Amino acid sequence: MSRVYNFCSGPAALPEAVLKKAQSEMLDWHGAGVSVMEMSHRSDEFMSILASAKARLSRLLNVSDDYEILFVQGGASTLFSQIPANLVNGFDSACYLDTGAWSSKAIKEAKRYTKVNVVGSSKEQNYSTVPDFSSLNLDESAAYLHLCPNETIGGVEFSDLPETQLPIVADLSSTILSRKIDVSKYGMIYAGAQKNVGPAGVVICIVRKDLLARSSDDLPSVWSFANLAANDSMINTPPTFAIYLADLVFEWLEAQGGVEAIEEINIRKAKALYDFIDSSAFYSNPVDPAFRSRMNVPFILADDSLDALFIRESEEAGLRTLAGHRSVGGMRASIYNAMPMEGVVALIDFMRDFEERHG
Structure with missing residues (x-):
């Protein structure tokens, strides 16, 4: 059976070279005698995979030591709640830019945790464009500004960022690693893996270290960004095979230049x-x-x-x-x-x- 061209929005196509390498290592990863799916997440073998994935991603995006790279579970939709739960502590509100279906879903979930200030919306234009940043109703005393630079459903994308002193939290699920970005302009980046990184099951989070202090001790331990960072994303068993495949994709991307x-x-x-x-x-x-x-x-x-x-x-x-x-x-x-x-x-x-x- 020949492979087709897969235009799915996610789970999306993976590089054929990555699939072939994973296939060749399926039964025996580097002489370990077991598949990655079978090995302990605390084994030296898997710890080397995790370290490799973090190092490759850091190189690809030029992530400085001011940030922590986390691999979390639950999909990017879980982050819609996890972000305000962690980052609003000590603040009265958060700002959100509404540019499409995923922005709208993030707004809906954030309202469960804090007052949401929708600083601009293109809903009246049927999400066919992006609001003029000069007209945004930003509250500089808010916890952060959330935005989605690429709306997968509507096909709307923007690369510039609003001028603000607020930490910018960005859902890059559809664009991470597809274009150059300056990570230092963001307080936090998160991205579901199943579009440009790997299979469904893991979310990449890149969090500026100073924001980790906002995580309340009252949060469930597996939801706390600070706790996740302190435990190298391994409070519980992480999605080991998804992280392994992400590392192979990072390796492939490095080989492409x-x-x-x-x-x-x-x-x-x-x-x-x-x-x-x-x-x-x-x-x-x-x-x-x-x-x-x-x-x-x-x-x-x-x-x-x-x-x-x-x-x-x-x-x-x-x-x-x-x-x-x-x-x-x-x-x-x-x-x-x-x-x-x-x-x-x-x-x-x-x-x-x-x-x-x-x-």
Whole structure:
């Protein structure tokens, strides 16, 4: 059975080289006689994997010693609650920027813990753009400013950050390691692994050390960022195999030339797909061109009665998971780091052929 081009928004495609290496080590990791899935999380073998993953990620993102790297469980959605539970201690409110479905979910969960000041929203524009940062209603006495620089469902992305003295907390689930970022501009970064890093089951958290002091002793021990940092992410058994695969992805990314090199490839992939969509009268993209995502490209057919046929024929052509999120419909191509340019070209060729037959 041949592999298909997987455009799923997550769990997403993994580099084939990573899958093959994991396959070769499945029964016997480096002569240990056991799989990573079977070894103790406190064994020397797994501790070396964890250390390698942290070191590689630190190199790829140029993370300074001012930050702790944590590997936590529960998915990024759990962090929607865990972040205010840890970081609001001693503050009366938190600021949130609303740019799409995931921002909205984060706001809803944060309201369970603190007063939320929504500093700006593009909801009235159907989340097709990003609010003007100069008009944000920031409260500099708040605990932090939360934002999601790439909204996976709506396909909206921004790279600039608001001017503020607040610690910026960013959900980078869809963009981590896909473009250069300056970690020092953030108080905290978090990202579910299942898009650009590895399989579902682990969340990367990069937390500035001074923020760890906000974690209350009243928090459950497995929720406390300070406790997680003090125990090297191993208060309980961490998702060992997911961390191992993340380390293999980091190794693969280093071999590609690092984040700077993969960003150039991502720019070319996104440009090719958007250029084709813009040149067509049959397909359209609903997002403000200034804020189009490189990772998640939604597009709409001129005749939505053809949607089901498009999905069926695209799957037959080896192009999988192109249906848009159930909340918005249409189509969506997620073209994360592991999606090769050949996959994007194959998608464009199919779209062109489909338009010629049904347009």
